[in-house]
Amino acid sequence: MIENYHFGSIKIDGQKFENDVFIDLNEKVSFWWREESHLFQKKDIESFLEKKPEIIIFGTGKSGIARLSQELKDFLESLGIKIIVEPTEQAIESYNQAKKQDKKVIAFLHLTC
Numbered sequence: 798m799i800e801n802y803h804f805g806s807i808k809i810d811g812q813k814f815e816n817d818v819f820i821d822l823n824e825k826v827s828f829w830w831r832e833e834s835h836l837f838q839k840k841d842i843e844s845f846l847e848k849k850p851e852i853i854i855f856g857t858g859k860s861g862i863a864r865l866s867q868e869l870k871d872f873l874e875s876l877g878i879k880i881i882v883e884p885t886e887q888a889i890e891s892y893n894q895a896k897k898q899d900k901k902v903i904a905f906l907h908l909t910c
């Protein structure tokens with residue numbers, strides 16, 4: 798579970814991270830790098846979709862300025878995956894709620910802006 802979040806920092810299962818992160822279906826946390834910081838694109842997440850999640854949550858930063866490309870939205874919708882796009886603080890709440898409901902959920906979280 799995600800314990801807390803502050804601009805530029807997140808605590809997950811007792812471990813602190815200071816870079817954007819990806820959380821897989823097994824709750825493994827990895828650094829998440831993108832070609833364009835505030836634009837989430839298909840090529841930025843394709844390699845993370847080995848197992849089909851039910852839900853993908855995108856945290857768009859403290860101010861919510863990051864966004865998904867139309868290509869990425871269309872791609873995920875074609876796979877039948879529910880997409881949640883929210884400022885990171887709300888995205889964390891959505892992620893924790895989905896985990897409590899035992900949903901197959903992954904998250905991509907932008908920690909700044």
